[in-house]
Amino acid sequence: MTQTxxxxxxxxxxxxxxxxxxxxxxxxxxxxxxxxxxxxxxSMPWAEAIVGDPRTGVVHGGAVSALMDTSGGAAVLSxxxxxxxxxxxxxxIDYMRAATPHQKITARAVCHHVTRSIxxxxxxxxxxxxxxxxxxxxxxAFTLDRGDKx
Amino acid sequence: xxxxxxxxxxxxxxxxxxxxxxxxxxxIQFLGITFDRRGDELTGILHYDDKLIGNPMLPALHGGxxxxxxxxxxxxxxxxxxxxDDLEAGRLEPEGLTHETLPRLPKTIDFSVDYLRSGLPxxxxxxxxxxxxxxxxxxxxxxxxxxxxxxxxxxxxxxxxMPQRDA
Numbered sequence: 001m002t003q004t005x006x007x008x009x010x011x012x013x014x015x016x017x018x019x020x021x022x023x024x025x026x027x028x029x030x031x032x033x034x035x036x037x038x039x040x041x042x043s044m045p046w047a048e049a050i051v052g053d054p055r056t057g058v059v060h061g062g063a064v065s066a067l068m069d070t071s072g073g074a075a076v077l078s079x080x081x082x083x084x085x086x087x088x089x090x091x092x093i094d095y096m097r098a099a100t101p102h103q104k105i106t107a108r109a110v111c112h113h114v115t116r117s118i119x120x121x122x123x124x125x126x127x128x129x130x131x132x133x134x135x136x137x138x139x140x141a142f143t144l145d146r147g148d149k150x
Numbered sequence: 151x152x153x154x155x156x157x158x159x160x161x162x163x164x165x166x167x168x169x170x171x172x173x174x175x176x177x178i179q180f181l182g183i184t185f186d187r188r189g190d191e192l193t194g195i196l197h198y199d200d201k202l203i204g205n206p207m208l209p210a211l212h213g214g215x216x217x218x219x220x221x222x223x224x225x226x227x228x229x230x231x232x233x234x235d236d237l238e239a240g241r242l243e244p245e246g247l248t249h250e251t252l253p254r255l256p257k258t259i260d261f262s263v264d265y266l267r268s269g270l271p272x273x274x275x276x277x278x279x280x281x282x283x284x285x286x287x288x289x290x291x292x293x294x295x296x297x298x299x300x301x302x303x304x305x306x307x308x309x310x311x312m313p314q315r316d317a
Binding site: 022023024026027048049050053054055059061063065066067068069073087089091093095 | 200250
């Protein structure tokens with residue numbers, strides 16, 4: 001039991017350090033909201049700098065991509081098989097609706113399957129109006145570095 | 151026969167319209183993206199900055215930065231092609247044009263990025279090709295490279311919803 005709790009704490013710490021070490025995530029003020037085995041939830045506050053449409057203040061799709069990509073990578077690294085590193089191979093994002101201006105966006109990514117060298121990830125991003133459904137959903141494949149020779 | 155316009159007039163008109171499209175968007179400024187124009191052809195330039203790094207160990211550009219750069223290039227290229235005819239026919243007056251006063255622009259429906267090699271900590275370039283541009287939808291392909299035009303570091307395809315003009 002204690003062991004499980006320690007594992008969870010270590011994973012949580014690792015995820016927070018992972019995000020804090022990435023300059024672009026710092027630039028977008030991303031924060032780890034939750035981590036579990038093969039799951040990561042990361043948020044990004046609204047900011048003037050990430051606006052794509054100055055008429056409305058709606059965040060640019062590209063910033064949502066950066067959040068999706070980060071949460072996907074974090075979900076892979078928190079997978080129980082403990083990969084040493086990961087890189088995005090492909091990421092497809094569907095934009096369902098414009099994010100409400102001045103609201104925080106939170107992406108939840110799940111690494112739902114891994115092979116020896118690949119991780120498959122699904123992610124959803126919500127603003128604070130959760131009942132309106134996701135702002136965007138994503139599917140991606142990530143490489144897995146297991147530290148063994150190919 | 152009508153005398154052709156002086157070259158400065160033509161260039162100024164096109165550059166002003168392009169600036170209205172690009173300069174007013176905070177996120178494009180934040181990422182440090184500018185556009186080179188040769189006639190109607192645009193090349194996006196991602197000017198390197200430390201804040202674009204995702205993996206500080208390698209170091210490599212953040213995958214989200216790469217996706218955003220390609221998406222910005224796709225949407226600016228598509229918007230530019232949409233404005234071009236009106237601009238050249240004199241139906242769009244670039245004087246005093248800002249991002250706020252531009253016609254409505256296309257919206258991204260979906261965007262799929264293919265990462266081919268890690269983004270190096272230096273400038274990147276991208277060019278988009280509009281494969282289909284209908285009244286309602288457009289399909290755009292983008293290629294991104296760094297040192298060699300033939301060695302892409304990423305490519306992407308996106309679908310866009312075109313603004314309804316006479317709505």
